[in-house]
């Protein structure tokens with residue numbers, strides 16, 4: 001497949017284009033799968049994200065509330081009795097563990113040995129490997145829901161992955177797709193008005209860069225009908241407010257702690273409806289550091 005489009009960025013020696021053929025922004029050239037196999041099977045959690053599992057455990061109260069929001073929506077949409085889920089890129093397993101606590105039957109698939117080993121210690125069933133046509137054909141079950149979080153930005157062919165995933169969903173099943181929201185309106189203010197470099201560019205780990213529109217369009221072309229778009233807290237608002245956490249990990253953790261505190265307090269009974277509306281409104285304006293998009297199997 002040829003990829004053509006305007007160059008919209010450069011980082012780590014790689015170019016990034018707004019691809020006409022794909023309809024979303026991605027690295028050019030797109031890296032091969034042999035290189036990626038090595039990175040994600042062995043190196044990613046060890047070198048690139050050495051603190052990741054530790055920090056998920058530290059942030060567990062907050063993650064649990066994030067997962068509860070997603071499971072609440074899936075359960076309300078699916079109705080009673082439909083409670084099986086496949087998590088593609090299940091990481092250390094806490095999303096599925098939360099699902100199991102709520103009565104879901106769960107399966108994860110995860111290329112990182114460290115992360116999948118961690119998930120198994122939680123009692124979560126995980127296939128340690130990449131999700132592709134071959135591994136999908138070995139999965140004989142069909143699922144009521146799919147969760148695919150922080151995956152599509154890393155893979156060379158996100159549309160092919162989504163089509164394969166759609167094949168594992170039962171009729172009327174729902175996908176929950178989470179990816180970073182890049183080249184967002186907030187980031188445009190940061191680069192165009194405040195002189196920030198495009199800090200969100202992370203090739204070769206992040207191959208693809210989505211917006212609400214480009215991810216929705218990709219889902220619609222790949223076997224799904226989009227039914228809901230919401231977002232996660234726009235942590236980059238701290239940059240607008242003058243807290244420059246880019247390249248400053250301790251300030252980044254401080255900003256993250258404040259957003260966790262806010263998210264958890266927004267769960268208070270008197271504010272819970274506001275939280276849901278606020279994040280859906282943000283999504284309508286293209287705001288939010290991560291996008292959460294739900295679709296039903298078309």
Ligand SMILES: [Zn+2]
Nearest residue numbers: 003019021022
């Ligand atoms: Zn392309």
